[in-house]
Amino acid sequence: MKRSDASPASGRQAGCRAARGFTLVELMVAIFVMALLALLSWRGLDGMVRAQAYTQARSDQVLTLQAALGQWTADLEANEQAIPQNKALDWDGRGLRIVRRSGTAPSAGWLVVAWSRREAVGGGQWLRWQSPELWRQGDLQQAWEQAAQWIENATPEQRQREIALLPLTGWQLYYFYKRDGTWTNPLSSTGTVIRSPLPNVPPPIAGFVQPVAFTPPDGVRLVLDLPAGHPLAGRLVRDWVRPTVGGGRS
DSSP: OOOOOOOHHHHHHHHHHHHSOOOHHHHHHHHHHHHHHHHHHHHHHHHHHHHHHHHHHHHHHHHHHHHHHHHHHHHHHTBOOOOTTOOSEEEOSSEEEEEEESOSSTTOOEEEEEEEEEEETTEEEEEEEEOOOBOSHHHHHHHHHHHHHHHHHOOHHHHTTEEEEEEOSEEEEEEEETTTTEEEOTTSTTTTTOEEEOTTOOOOOTTOOOOEEEOOOSEEEEEEEEOTTSTTOEEEEEEEEOTTSTTOOO
């Protein structure tokens, strides 16, 4: 009969070694590794969330800019020039006033809209103001004057009709006249002073200044200076040309 070499004491020692588990050092190393993995995972998720928020903010800014330029174009497209005794487009270096139709229906009234830039907390803002719908010549003239006051020094009541569009460090306009074929500063001697005599006005006599009518430009160039941090930071130029001018709009 064979004799077994394994004693009961040696069997008990092997069982103890199998059941003893991790040492304290091994446990601490495992916890440290898991904490490191959790930290790296959190940083990765945080980076993804930040990148998504940044992309969303930039996308919102681009959409806001597109909406503002779309409204700018719509106001110029609807500009109403056939208004007796009224200038329907005026740039004074600080703001632009426009008389436009409120819609395409024959019964649509007039609107006076104004665009300007105003200093605000955190930088300048591009703003748009709009009057209520108007049907009478007297109301139109009053709204035209209110728009000028809003550009110069807006009252709290007038500010209720304005919309802040986007941050802006500066802006400028240029007019285009087809007969000259050039873009000019509206405030220069070749800009808004281009005028034509009013029809049905008798020839001037001594001491009489003949009234003149404003000649609307055939195109308007908008130059915006967007601040740093904007997705399109820098200078943005947008040209608009009347549909009646050869070549369409640009």
